[in-house]
Amino acid sequence: MLNRTIYLNTMKIYTKTGDQGTTSLINNTRIAKNHPRVEAYGTVDELNAHIGMLRDMTDDNKIADHLFEIQKVLFVVQTRLAIDPTKPCSIFLPDMHAQNIEFLEKEIDTMQSLLGEFKAFLIPGGHPLLSQCHIARCVCRRTERRIVSLAQQSEVEDLVLQYINRLSDFLFVLARYFTHTLNLKENLWVEE
Numbered sequence: 001m002l003n004r005t006i007y008l009n010t011m012k013i014y015t016k017t018g019d020q021g022t023t024s025l026i027n028n029t030r031i032a033k034n035h036p037r038v039e040a041y042g043t044v045d046e047l048n049a050h051i052g053m054l055r056d057m058t059d060d061n062k063i064a065d066h067l068f069e070i071q072k073v074l075f076v077v078q079t080r081l082a083i084d085p086t087k088p089c090s091i092f093l094p095d096m097h098a099q100n101i102e103f104l105e106k107e108i109d110t111m112q113s114l115l116g117e118f119k120a121f122l123i124p125g126g127h128p129l130l131s132q133c134h135i136a137r138c139v140c141r142r143t144e145r146r147i148v149s150l151a152q153q154s155e156v157e158d159l160v161l162q163y164i165n166r167l168s169d170f171l172f173v174l175a176r177y178f179t180h181t182l183n184l185k186e187n188l189w190v191e192e
Helices: 036-057 061-081 098-112 128-151 158-181
Strands: 022-024 030-032
Touching: 030 036, 036 061, 036 128, 061 098, 061 158, 098 158, 128 158
Parallel strands: none
Antiparallel strands: 022 030
16 A cells, blocks of 8 residues: 555644535535535544544554554545545545455454354443443444445445444454453343
8 A cells, every 4th residue: 555645735723614514525525514424534533533542542562553553544434435526636545445354354353263152242341441442333333324324325435334344343353352361251241
């Protein structure tokens, strides 16, 4: 993957152009701040912040590195969602790659190989790290719903949706992995 930095031509952090409830997409289309496209990339931003918190909470350097890579891919997801697909875009935008999804699948498989079979619903909690995994997972699922809503009315790249779907699986397995490495007991829901 090419290592390029995207620089947006903004001199000040405040522009006052959004004071009436609109925002500009990367290729200059103005839309309402509650438009499904803004909801989609805004929820990706929220997810990225939760994953940053998760990364800050873990002492596992390998997992922290993986989470940082995931955060970088989420910036790509945001840029792919923040363009008007009906108009040309004159600036370089990074692409999504199937390898991003394959990376998540490989890590899921590696973590699952250390875990026992899963036979019940899992109740989030038991340790702040586990809880943060589940918060990120829930935000990831909401992100997926926002992207699906957008895709029902506008073009969304398949790899974007696939990546977010796989990421929620990764976060679920990561919570189980942390439970294992911290030698904690899983809180399983069983009907009484």
